[in-house]
Amino acid sequence: MNFRARTAAGLAVAALLAIAGAARAESNVDPNPGVELVINGDTPITVRAKAPDYLEGHLDNIYSGWLYRIESTRAMEADDFENPAITFVEEGIDAWNTVEGTEGKSCASCHGDISEGMKGVRARMPAVNENGELWSLEDYINNCRVNRMGAEPYKWDKGPMKNMTAAISMQSRGMPMNVAVDGPAAPFWERGRDMYYTRYGLLQLSCASCHEKNNNNYIRGDHLSQGQIVGFPTYRLKKGGLVSIHNRLKGCIRDTRAETFPIGSQELRELELYVASRGNGLSVEGVAVRP
Numbered sequence: 370m371n372f373r374a375r376t377a378a379g380l381a382v383a384a385l386l387a388i389a390g391a392a393r394a395e396s397n398v399d400p401n402p403g404v405e406l407v408i409n410g411d412t413p414i415t416v417r418a419k420a421p422d423y424l425e426g427h428l429d430n431i432y433s434g435w436l437y438r439i440e441s442t443r444a445m446e447a448d449d450f451e452n453p454a455i456t457f458v459e460e461g462i463d464a465w466n467t468v469e470g471t472e473g474k475s476c477a478s479c480h481g482d483i484s485e486g487m488k489g490v491r492a493r494m495p496a497v498n499e500n501g502e503l504w505s506l507e508d509y510i511n512n513c514r515v516n517r518m519g520a521e522p523y524k525w526d527k528g529p530m531k532n533m534t535a536a537i538s539m540q541s542r543g544m545p546m547n548v549a550v551d552g553p554a555a556p557f558w559e560r561g562r563d564m565y566y567t568r569y570g571l572l573q574l575s576c577a578s579c580h581e582k583n584n585n586n587y588i589r590g591d592h593l594s595q596g597q598i599v600g601f602p603t604y605r606l607k608k609g610g611l612v613s614i615h616n617r618l619k620g621c622i623r624d625t626r627a628e629t630f631p632i633g634s635q636e637l638r639e640l641e642l643y644v645a646s647r648g649n650g651l652s653v654e655g656v657a658v659r660p
C-alpha cells in the first residue's frame with residue numbers, strides 16, 4: 370500500500386457537499402426515472418438493473434453514469450453521428466486490419482472481422498488468463514501484439530491503445546456486463562472490494578464515500594454517479610478525448626489527496642475487476658460520453 374492514509378478531521382464528503390452548497394439528495398435512487406437510452410434508435414441499452422447479490426446491503430439497484438448526465442450529454446451518446454468517440458473507434462478498426470510486426474499479421478489475420486472476433490469480449494473483462502493472472506483488456510491486446518505479431522506493445526494510456534479498446538468495446542454494445550467474480554477471479558475480486566471500501570488520502574474518503582453513499586448528490590458542481598465503468602473507454606468533453614478505465618480510477622484516487630497507483634498496476638486491475646462487477650447486469654455502452 371503506497372497510499373498516505375492520514376486523518377484530517379472534518380474534511381469528508383459532507384464538508385465537500387457543504388462547500389458545493391447543495392441540498393442533500395437521496396442516494397441510490399433512480400436519478401432520472403423513465404428515461405431510456407436507445408442508441409441510434411435501434412440499440413437499447415440497459416441503464417438500470419437490479420444489483421448483483423454480492424452488493425446486498427450496499428445497493429439495491431445499479432444505474433449507468435449516463436442517467437446522471439444532463440440532457441445534451443445524454444443525447445450525444447444516443448446518436449453515433451453526435452458521439453465524438455466514434456472517430457476513435459474508426460481509427461481502432463483501421464488498426465485492427467493493419468499488418469504490423471515481424472510476423473506479417475494483423476489482428477484480423479487471426480480473429481477475422483472485429484465484429485465477429487471481439488463480440489462479447491469487453492463484457493467479461495478484466496478476466497483471469499490461462500496462467501492464473503488477472504488481465505485487463507489492454508493486457509490481452511499487448512500479449513497478442515508482442516507474442517503473436519512480433520509488434521511493439523501499445524502504451525496503456527495512449528491513443529492507439531484507447532482506440533483499440535474503444536473499437537473492441539463497441540462490439541459488446543448492448544450486451545450485459547458479466548465479469549466473473551468467483552473461481553480463480555475470487556482473490557483478485559476480494560482485494561478490489563477491500564480497496565473500494567478503504568478510506569484513503571488526506572480526505573479519508575473511499576470510493577464508497579462518494580459513489581455509494583453520496584451518488585445523486587452534487588460535489589463541486591458534479592452530479593455524482595455510482596462510478597460504473599460500463600461506458601469505458603469514455604469520451605470526456607472536458608478532456609476532448611478518450612479516457613481509459615485506469616486513468617479514471619487513478620484520477621478519482623488522486624482527488625482524495627492520496628498517492629495513487631500507476632496506470633497498468635496490479636492494484637488498479639483488481640479495483641477495475643471489482644468496479645466492473647458492480648455493473649454486472651447493465652449493458653456495455655461501447656463508448657460513452659461524459660462531461
Ligand code: HEC
Pocket residue numbers: 465474475476477478479480490506509510513514517518533
Ligand atoms: C497470430 C494470431 C493472432 C493475432 C495476430 C492476434 N491475436 Fe488476439 N488472440 C489470439 C489467440 C490464439 C488468442 C487466445 C484464444 C482466444 O481467446 O481467441 C487471442 C486472444 C485475444 C484476446 C482475448 C479474447 C478473449 O476472449 O479472452 C483479445 C482481446 C485479442 N486477442 C485481441 C487482439 C488484437 C487487438 C490483435 C491485434 C493487435 C490480436 N489479438 C492479434 C491470436 C491472435
Ligand code: HEC
Pocket residue numbers: 433434435565574575576577578579580588591592593594595596597598600603617618621622624625640644659
Ligand atoms: C470525492 C468523491 C469521489 C471519490 C472518493 C471517488 N470518486 Fe469517482 N468520481 C467522482 C466524481 C465527481 C465523478 C464524475 C461524476 C460521476 O460520474 O460520478 C467520478 C467519476 C467516476 C467514474 C466514471 C463514471 C462514469 O459513468 O463515467 C468512475 C468509474 C469512478 N468515479 C470510480 C471511482 C472509484 C473506483 C473510486 C475509488 C478509488 C472513486 N471513484 C472515488 C468523485 C469521486
